[in-house]
Structure formats: C-alpha cells, structure tokens
Amino acid sequence: MIRSRAAVCIGPNTPLVVQEIDVAPPGFGEALVEIVASGLCHTDLTALDGMNASSVYPLVPGHEGAGRVVEVGEGVRDLKPGDHVIPLYGPECKECRMCLSGRTNLCWTIKPTRDRGVMPDGTSRFRCDDASVHHFMGTSTLSRYTVVPEIALAKVRPDAPLDKVCLFGCGVTTGVGAALSEIRAGDDVAVFGLGGIGINVVQGARLAGARRIIGIDVTERKNDLAIAYGMTDFVHAGREAGRVVQAIREIASGGVDVAFECTGLVPVMRQAFDCCQPAWGTAVLLGVEPPGAEMGFPPVGVRYGRTIKGSYFGGVKGRSGLGRLVDFYMDGRLDLDRQITHTLQLEEVNHGFDLMRAGESVRSVVRFE
C-alpha cells in the first residue's frame, strides 16, 4: 500500500477534493505508475458534471497523463520499473478479435470493468477512509500514483518530456491521428471547433499536406494558435450563421475533401456532412454528442459517394502507434508547448476546470513535480 495525493470527485457537481488516498500494489497484469503530469480534458468535465455514463463515484478523474513505472504485478511481460509510459483509456491487448482484425484501433478486452470504474479483476486499487474509490476511464491520472493494466500502457522513449507528451494520452492523438489517417496531400479540409481537438486536427492537416485548412468557430480567441498550426481560412460561425456551409464551399471550390466535426453538436455534424464535396467528401465525427442524440441526413448524399464516419483516439493503436507521434514531436514536426496555456499544481485543479468551462485555456497541465 502506498499513500498518494489525488484529486477525488465525491459525486456529480461538487468541486474536486485534493487529498491523500491509499493505492494498493498492482495486481496480475497491472503496473503501478508514478504520474509526472496530467492534462485536463473535456471528458473529465463530463464526469465532474454527472454527464458521463461510465462514471462510478467517488472516483479519481484524469486520462491524459504520463509517468514512470514503479512496480509491476505478476504476469507483466513488456514493462519494468523505470519505463516511461502514457496510460491509455483505449487499451491494445494485441490478442482479441478487434486487435487482430487490422480494421480498427478499438480493443474492448477490459471495457466492461473499465466502464464500472474497476480493474479487470473487478476491484479497485484506490481507498480513502476505508471506502473504495473508483478508477475513471481505466487511467485516473490525477493521482500521483495510479494502477493501470499493462495492455493500457504505451511505453514511450525516455528522452521525451513527460510534462509535454502527456497530451498524447488524449487530445493531440485524437486530432492529429484523425487528420493523418483521413487526409491526402493537396486536400481541402474543414475543421469545426478550434478547441483542444480541433487545433490538433489543424496541425495534423498541415503535416498531412492539406491545401486549404478552413477553421470554423463561434470565437476568434484561438485563431492565433490555429494560424500558427496551419489554418489558412476562418469562417465565423456566429457572423456567418445560416451560410456557414456556403462560405466553406466557396473557399474550397465546391466542397471540402474532408470535414472534421469537433464540437459534438448534432447540427454542426450535419454542417460537416453538407460542406463535403459531393461524390467523395468525408465527414469525420470526433466530438461526443449528448446522450441519446440522433442525426439525420439525406441518403442521396451518401448514395452519391459521400462518407460519414467516426474516429476514436485518432484511429491510433495505443501501444504500437503512439511512438510515431512522439517522434514527430521530438523531431519538431508537431507542437505541444504552445497549446499548453496553463501549468497548474494539483491543488489548483478546480481552477483548471473553471478555465476550461470559460473557454480560456487550450490545455491546462497539472504537474506533480
């Protein structure tokens, strides 16, 4: 048993409590990880606000962290103490039907227990005042020490700064990965929503060789960063309300090759579909819709060749694919530093989520050391 400072969410709509918890040793196939830094992501906010169906309270949030392996449990094959790792909310067991399919980066091997806030054996490694505290997304990176199954840990090169590459745990990979897998050189693309995901679709699009990179948002607050990352055109969704699709089509001579939806708003998903080039344009949905939402579109748009699809974690297989993106950062081809607008102590974690709610941060990173 080890004592750990952690942010604990007691229940929905209550501030996080920063306190000491007990962390049990890693079980079979698990590793104890000392977290060095953890970015704050919008999905944590959904758990704090009671809008996340896979939240079991009390819980330790956080799913965008990086740290060092301290101890490994029995049966761990490929990790040892001292290894630098990024916890993955989407594991890669390399053995299940999904992993072996060659068609998806999804792996649902431990999804049933992960979504109940426990480790694969059905129990939690966290305790506080003799009560069990649940894991969140299988990662719980807002604790100095956390336990994660080996299949949900991506080993990264030891020279990569953990307080930066933690962002590969969610937002950067989701955006950059989706751009790299969907865009061909010379494509015109639209990016709806220039937040933590959209901004990374923009830099991924630049890396993929896109021609026009059209950003769409209701605020110009993130435009300096978006332009630095490669945005060539901007459509103000407020000022151009009612003619957003038309404005995009005019810039892209008829329609974009790929449109990325990063807001989770169903009417915006429809705009992403409508602004695509008839006959081959693809709308890629990245934003998470409200529970129970449905979306409509005219079938003729699809019959004539448009595609509407989604992407999870940028289509990147966590354990075998993350190293390539870390290399891009280390080679200076991807930026992380400029999108980290705030660096916080764990005690300031509630302030970090307030900044997110107010739209004042791109990424806030909590540093443990």
Ligand SMILES: [Zn+2]
């Ligand atoms: Zn996230």
Ligand SMILES: [Zn+2]
């Ligand atoms: Zn698998």
